[in-house]
Amino acid sequence: MSERDWESHYRDRDMPWNHGGPAPGLVDFLAANPGLDRRPVLVPGCGLGNDAMAWARAGFPTTGLDLAPTAVMLARAAAGGVTGLSFEVGNFLECPPVQQPFGWVFEHTLYCAIDPGRRAAYADALPQWLAPGGQFVAIHYLNPAAPEGPPFPCSREEILSRFGRHFELVADWQPRSWESRVGREWMFWWRLR
Template sequence: MQTVSSAFDAAYWQARYATPGRAGWDAGRTTPPLRAYFDQLPVAQQPRILIPGAGRAYEAEYLHQLGFRHVVVADLAPEPLAELAARVPDFPKENLWLADFFALAPAEPFDLLIEQTFFCAIAPGQRPAYAQQCAALLRPGGKLVGLLFDTEFAGASEPPFGGSREEYRAYFAPYFNFLHFDTAYNSLKARAGRELFICLQKP
């Protein structure tokens, strides 16, 4: 798939990470809905997991602590990848990908793709391509799991961008079966009632 151009490029994200107060989406830890999901995953199966647009990648850190050894983190900006490497020294360096999600074409598909504030960080016009690329990166039976903001951010001219479940359903329906697609019951307090927990499976 061709790279989808965007004003929110590597330099943009590097600057946001480097500027205090400009990473308001960063919860500083794995959020409760994803933590609960990760806790029930079978470590023995060692699935291949991709976390795109991972930022500071607390989810990757938590999965690594649980014993998952095939977790790949991809981000456009080097700063958050370097921070993860410093925070978790034994995280496999070869699994830190400085890369454009839309240009990824790995030799082996993934079993699980984790969505955590990446979808809201891309330009809204990229959303159809995001859904298509998620499907392309997963094996048949693979899952896209994560959280999407089910709210609008008034006047937003830069990330995060909101939306509605009806809008999102239209993007994913051509590529996935919907196993779960509803308001998260265990969101962080500041996000309660405003985010969807999704579990979508590639046929």
């Protein structure tokens, strides 16, 4: 899907991926790890900002990034009053427009939304957003119901191979998911080498 297509989805309020709250796997991750270092978090492909809000409410300075201006406008409106949270328009695959080295990158349904031909660009961009020792937490949609995408399917083996070049795997597991995605998602926690 092109940049323009994402924007028109938000303009038309046609956002079937939006569940109106943070990903269950992220909620569980934050609850299970209360002692995490409160370094700044980037949430690329943040959409309406539900996951970014969960990080900010847990005490992390958080930036949501999305290339669709209408998504950012809606996220800003929804997040009014949440401290330590901002949203920017930008392309995660290009040079960082936000001049801040992040301690964390968290993503949910961005990698699987990007054309598989651009996955190498994603893996190359990711370390550029992170400060030394930065961590990457992701919930990947391995097995979407309609594999013609987006979302495009991926495998645990492919993820391990692609991100293992720059990152050390801390843990991976099957997260709690929205009902329509049960058994289709896998969560990874990585640390920059």
